[in-house]
Every structure is written in C-alpha cells, then in structure tokens.
Amino acid sequence: MxxxxxxxxxxxxxxxxxxxxxxxxxxxxxxxxxxxxxxxxxxxxxxxxxxxxxxxxxxxxxxxxxxxxxxxxxxxxxxxxxxxxxxxxxxxxEATAPVGAVTLSCSDGVGAYLLTPALTHLLRENPKLDIRLDCGLWPNNPMEADAEISLVFNAEPVPGYVSKPIAYFHYALFGTQAFFELYGTPDSIEDALRHPFLHHTAQNLTGNMPRKVPAFQDLARRRVETNSSAAVVEGVLAGIGLAGMPTVLASVYPELVMVGEALEPLELSLVYHRDIERIPRIKVVLKWLEAVFDQKTKPWYRREFVPPRDFEPFLGGETPNLRLGAGKVTERAPAQTQVPKRRIATSGA
Missing domain, CATH: 1.10.10.10 (Winged helix-like DNA-binding domain superfamily/Winged helix DNA-binding domain)
Structure with missing residues (x-):
C-alpha cells in the first residue's frame, strides 16, 4: 500500500x-x-x-x-x-449519451460556412457534447487539444489512421448577379480579366485553369489579397469583384453566378486514428460529418460535376447545410417573409 x-x-x-x-x-x-x-x-x-x-x-x-x-x-x-x-x-x-469535447480541424471556410451552421442539430441532440473547431488560422495560438478528427484536402495516407474521402469540391470563378448587372457578365475566362479579382494566397488554381488562360491568377488584377477564405467569400458577396470559390457556396448563396468552367475537384477526406472510432463522442461526430457531406442529397459534393443551376431540386425548400437525416430540419421562410442570410465575416470556405 x-x-x-x-x-x-x-x-x-x-x-x-x-x-x-x-x-x-x-x-x-x-x-x-x-x-x-x-x-x-x-x-x-x-x-x-x-x-x-x-x-x-x-x-x-x-x-x-x-x-x-x-x-x-x-x-x-x-x-x-x-x-x-x-x-x-x-x-x-459509462455515459448513456456522448460526453466530453471533440476537437475537429478543418479549413476556415469549411468550418464557418459548412460545419458551424450544421452544428445546431448535433449539439441539441447531444447536450453533453462540446465541439472545439480548429480552423488553423492562428498557429501561435492553437486549440488546447490536438485534433482528433480532421477534414483534409488531398490527404496523404498515414499509418494507423483512417483516411476516407467524404466530399469533392469543384472550384470555379464566381461573382454576384448584382455585380454583373452593374459591370457586365463575362462571356469567357479572358473577358473575366477585366473585373477585379479577390485572391486567396493559399489557393492555387492555376494548374487546373483552362489551357487558354493558364496563368489567370497572375494576369488578373488582384484588388484584394487575403489568407482568409471568409474574406474572399464576403468580398464577392459585397460586390468587390470575382474569385475562385467552391461551387457548394452557390447552394448557400443563390445570388452567386458561376463564370466559365469548373476545375478538377479537390478531394476532402475524413482523417482520424482508427483506435478512437468506437468512442461514443467520436462516433457521433463521425456520423454527423457523413450526414453533413451526404453526396446523395447534396450533389455539389459529388466527384462528378453538377452545375449550380441544377442545385434547386436538391434544396427541397430547406436550408442546405442542416439536412442531417436526424431531428427536425429548419424550413426556409416563404419568399415574402424571407429573412436575409447573416453573412459570416470571420472564417471562410
């Protein structure tokens, strides 16, 4: 003793x-x-x-x-x-319901525009569960705990870890309908060069651009440069200019208009250590993430490209990011009473 x-x-x-x-x-x-x-x-x-x-x-x-x-x-x-x-x-x-915190890492845009709006159902159905969302924006001030689950673009295999493709992001040039009404809609990628461009410094789309404009990002006038996806999205929505963004955003903001062709998709994978997948709090978050990126009901996440003009039948009059297959889904208000969407200005896609 x-x-x-x-x-x-x-x-x-x-x-x-x-x-x-x-x-x-x-x-x-x-x-x-x-x-x-x-x-x-x-x-x-x-x-x-x-x-x-x-x-x-x-x-x-x-x-x-x-x-x-x-x-x-x-x-x-x-x-x-x-x-x-x-x-x-x-x-x-020992718990009858998931208990504790789960640390989830992802890009700032995925965290702000796609995950945070969908957290409502997860947290209401699991009152003892907490989420730590690490968007990696401040490396000198990281989250207290290392990520247990990560959403990674073009993930490399790591021994002992599960790496499972969960969605595909198709990027294209976007502006708003209001912007094009003021300044004219481009009829080609070359024509788009006359408009201001919002550039994400961590985004490298040049290699996937149509061959006729292989250096679009270098030729375009970079009216705004930022390392925040949210700043890019909000800038386009505010009418500053055009930007390369994932087509999924057209399901959230129908005022976005796509210019030209979409690029080869980026693969988004769900990555976690295989030893933790049976822990209840981890298991429920993994299931929730699969619902958030459900390719059957959300075609914008499929490998094959589905143009934004074909999204409407899949929205079904519901808020696109809250269709989780569990709990009551919040319905959109009728058009005459529709409340304008709140625009997030601190994290991005």
Whole structure:
C-alpha cells in the first residue's frame, strides 16, 4: 500500500511541475491549480530532490526550464494527454449519451460556412457534447487539444489512421448577379480579366485553369489579397469583384453566378486514428460529418460535376447545410417573409 501512495504522490508532483512550466511561475501555477504557492513550491522541491536535478531556475520574472526540465516537460505532456484521454474514454464508456469535447480541424471556410451552421442539430441532440473547431488560422495560438478528427484536402495516407474521402469540391470563378448587372457578365475566362479579382494566397488554381488562360491568377488584377477564405467569400458577396470559390457556396448563396468552367475537384477526406472510432463522442461526430457531406442529397459534393443551376431540386425548400437525416430540419421562410442570410465575416470556405 505504501508504494501505491508514493506513486500517487509522484503523479501529483508531476502535475504541479507541469502547471509551473505551462504557467511560467509558481504563483501563476498556484492560481491555476487553486492551491497555496507553498504547496506548489514544496511539490517542486520534492520532485527535484527525487530526480536529483534542477528542473527550473527561479527568477524575479518567473521560472526558466533547465535542460532537464525541458526533457521532463516533454514526458509530462504525454502523461497529461494520456490521463485526459483515459478520463474521456471512461466517461464515454459509462455515459448513456456522448460526453466530453471533440476537437475537429478543418479549413476556415469549411468550418464557418459548412460545419458551424450544421452544428445546431448535433449539439441539441447531444447536450453533453462540446465541439472545439480548429480552423488553423492562428498557429501561435492553437486549440488546447490536438485534433482528433480532421477534414483534409488531398490527404496523404498515414499509418494507423483512417483516411476516407467524404466530399469533392469543384472550384470555379464566381461573382454576384448584382455585380454583373452593374459591370457586365463575362462571356469567357479572358473577358473575366477585366473585373477585379479577390485572391486567396493559399489557393492555387492555376494548374487546373483552362489551357487558354493558364496563368489567370497572375494576369488578373488582384484588388484584394487575403489568407482568409471568409474574406474572399464576403468580398464577392459585397460586390468587390470575382474569385475562385467552391461551387457548394452557390447552394448557400443563390445570388452567386458561376463564370466559365469548373476545375478538377479537390478531394476532402475524413482523417482520424482508427483506435478512437468506437468512442461514443467520436462516433457521433463521425456520423454527423457523413450526414453533413451526404453526396446523395447534396450533389455539389459529388466527384462528378453538377452545375449550380441544377442545385434547386436538391434544396427541397430547406436550408442546405442542416439536412442531417436526424431531428427536425429548419424550413426556409416563404419568399415574402424571407429573412436575409447573416453573412459570416470571420472564417471562410
């Protein structure tokens, strides 16, 4: 029994060391753990004595990890992560409904325009489930937990992971009907060059453009450049100019008008570690994602190209991103009472 108690104490000391390292000081760690600073100091002293080495150097500004401290922190991070996962698995296995948070990573446009509007049903039907949506916009300020499920374009196979194609995104040039009424509708890709272009710096469509204009993105006047898909989408909707966008957005914003031909599709895959797919909270999110990108009811996600003009029969008078196969689907208001769509200005497609 004494050995069990000693090891439990060791684990507590490691947890306190982790808090000190992450918070950058003893007082900050004490506030985070809601204990006295003396408790933190004593635990750190005990751990350093047991390891016979200094893990931190204490300064007036806080603490600085020694080389041994950096090595210890790397190990303790793994331990903390394993403990958190164990707690989640135990909670999930005992729960009658999915419990806990699921961290899901995707591009900002997919997160804002396609997933967030569809979260309503998922969260209403699973009140103990939380979603952490990591859109990767701020690499210096990441989500607290690594992604358990990822939506990845053109995913490469990774040992131990499931990588399952879930949708195909067809890109084309788009502007709004109102914009073309003011400035004229292009009758060719070349003619589109006379209009301002909104350029997404992470988007590379040149290789898939029709051969007659192989360098469209280089020739077009880049009136706006941004690394945000949402900024591109909102700029087009506001009437700034044209942009390359996925055709799925025409199912959300019928005022968008496609110019020219669509490009070869990009494959979107669902990626997750095969060991977690039976955990209830993971399982319910995977099922929800398959419904969000259901190619049978949403032809814009199919490999074969379906032009936006053919979307209407599949919308069925319903909000396109909320058709999840479970729960009541919100119907559109009659045309005379239709409320204008709220335009998201902080994440993109």
């Amino acid at each position: 004494k050995e069990v108690v000693r090891h439990r104490s060791d684990l507590s000391d490691l947890h306190i060391f982790y808090a000190v390292a992450v918070c950058g000081g003893l007082n900050a760690a004490a506030r985070s753990l809601r204990v006295d600073p003396s408790t933190v100091s004593r635990a750190l002293d005990q751990l350093e004595a047991r390891l016979n080495t200094r893990l931190v150097r204490r300064t007036a500004q806080g603490v600085v990890l020694t080389k041994a401290g950096e090595t210890a922190l790397a190990r303790v991070r793994t331990i903390e992560s394993q403990i958190e996962e164990m707690e989640r698995e135990v909670l999930d296995s």
